[in-house]
Amino acid sequence: MRGVMRPLVAALVPALVITGSWNWTKDQVRSQPVDTVPTIREQALSVSASPSNVMTIRRASPTIAAWHDVRRQEAAISAAVSLLGEDSCLFMRTAGTQVVDRNDAVLYSPSVEALATLAAALTELGVDWRPTTTLSGTEPVNGVISGNLTIVGGGDAQLGTNEISGDARSGTLQVTPVEALAGALVAIGIVEIDGDIVGDSSIFGDSVVTPGEATESAGLIIDDARVLSSPQNRGLDPAQTAARTFLEILREFGIEVNGSARTGVAKPEEVGLASVFGERLGQVVQSLISQNLDEGRWTTLIGNLAQQLEIARTTSTPQRAIVDILEDIDINASVNEDGDVVMSCRAIRQLVEALRSFGLELPPVLIDGFGDGDGISLIDSGVSTVVAESTGGTEVAGMGPVGNVRAAVSAVLAVLNRDGAVTAADAFAPSKVVASD
Numbered sequence: 001m002r003g004v005m006r007p008l009v010a011a012l013v014p015a016l017v018i019t020g021s022w023n024w025t026k027d028q029v030r031s032q033p034v035d036t037v038p039t040i041r042e043q044a045l046s047v048s049a050s051p052s053n054v055m056t057i058r059r060a061s062p063t064i065a066a067w068h069d070v071r072r073q074e075a076a077i078s079a080a081v082s083l084l085g086e087d088s089c090l091f092m093r094t095a096g097t098q099v100v101d102r103n104d105a106v107l108y109s110p111s112v113e114a115l116a117t118l119a120a121a122l123t124e125l126g127v128d129w130r131p132t133t134t135l136s137g138t139e140p141v142n143g144v145i146s147g148n149l150t151i152v153g154g155g156d157a158q159l160g161t162n163e164i165s166g167d168a169r170s171g172t173l174q175v176t177p178v179e180a181l182a183g184a185l186v187a188i189g190i191v192e193i194d195g196d197i198v199g200d201s202s203i204f205g206d207s208v209v210t211p212g213e214a215t216e217s218a219g220l221i222i223d224d225a226r227v228l229s230s231p232q233n234r235g236l237d238p239a240q241t242a243a244r245t246f247l248e249i250l251r252e253f254g255i256e257v258n259g260s261a262r263t264g265v266a267k268p269e270e271v272g273l274a275s276v277f278g279e280r281l282g283q284v285v286q287s288l289i290s291q292n293l294d295e296g297r298w299t300t301l302i303g304n305l306a307q308q309l310e311i312a313r314t315t316s317t318p319q320r321a322i323v324d325i326l327e328d329i330d331i332n333a334s335v336n337e338d339g340d341v342v343m344s345c346r347a348i349r350q351l352v353e354a355l356r357s358f359g360l361e362l363p364p365v366l367i368d369g370f371g372d373g374d375g376i377s378l379i380d381s382g383v384s385t386v387v388a389e390s391t392g393g394t395e396v397a398g399m400g401p402v403g404n405v406r407a408a409v410s411a412v413l414a415v416l417n418r419d420g421a422v423t424a425a426d427a428f429a430p431s432k433v434v435a436s437d
Helices: 002-030 040-049 062-081 110-125 168-171 180-186 238-252 280-286 296-313 319-327 345-357 402-419
Strands: 088-093 097-102 133-136 149-152 197-200 230-234 261-263 270-277 376-382 385-390 393-400
Touching: 062 097, 062 402, 088 149, 088 345, 088 402, 097 376, 110 280, 110 296, 110 319, 110 345, 110 385, 133 180, 149 238, 180 238, 197 238, 197 345, 197 385, 238 261, 261 376, 280 296, 385 402, 393 402
Parallel strands: 149 197, 197 261
Antiparallel strands: 088 097, 088 393, 133 149, 133 270, 376 385, 385 393
16 A cells, blocks of 8 residues: 555645645735736726827818818808809809809800900901991092092991990990091092992991891991981991981082982992091900990991901801801800800800900909909890909809899809808818828
8 A cells, every 4th residue: 555655646746846836926926016908898998088189089180170161162152053043154263263163055145245256356357457448439530539439348337427426326435437538538639529429338248227226237337327316217228328428428528429329339440549447456345345245236346346257267157257266266165056156154264364365454343242342343244144254363254144143153252251262172082081180
């Protein structure tokens, strides 16, 4: 038995030594302070109670906040633009940032087509171009013209008499004095015309006036084809009316006329006797852009310029010539099925810039409801259109019913005045948002 116990004791001794050593070590560890690793729950409690500046999911970064501000601004501008009708467009840009570009579809407005005509005329003809009206006839002998005296029209819609004042006839535009032609004949010693006074409007072809209305174009026209200086009483044929008016002027200057007044074309054998030049095109456009282009009194003037462009470009229609010229200066326009020039509001802004390139000044005229501080200059305001641009940093071009366009622009300006600036939305695209300070 004693022999059996000896091996068992020998086996237990090492185990007892190991156990004693383990217990001693564990007691030493328990007696020393140690840093423990907190659980996930303990981490959450610790962070929520920490007074340090640690970002949580409830705290948005400045970039995200800015993005939401832009989205809020976009919503406000969208609501403002909704005041436009279906047949309207609006383009606005402030501090180089596009704010509104609503409705890229091309639209038609009579006064926008007039504005396009003016820009095309300046481009094709130049700022110094002037229409010319000429007297032709046979060589005078002893102060007598044996035959007809022809007044050849050059498309000067501003040709008029001293009886029609500039304000009554054409606002700020200069009247080309037809009396200057009669005075030139007197200066070269003409005392008698043994023939008729012939009105030649062949530069544009025949034209007929609707009673009480201005003609679309006229190669020869004096006093807007008025008879007896009456705005409502117009001769049915502008060239016939012009010949009769000039006959009366010649007699007032003491020149005897043995014939009557009629229309016709100058004969090849006739020679030029005198000419009078109209106002420079740059000055004409400068006057027109500050006025209502929809008014009937500008109809013939703008129509004549369009006819001059058709002649210069040898196109099928004046509108086709206008579009071709605008395309040459990178302004998108087209001719619709009705033969009208149509374009977008963005193209209108380009027209304004083209006018500025010719050194023209756009006079500041505040649009109703915009306020004194908005710096909006009115280029054109008609029954069916508003074309405006800014001298105060916000560019505007609108087309459509005046009330709708004005309401939309005013509402957009209110948003800009509230927010102070506009930032492009893609600057805060979700891919660029960083969820940290």
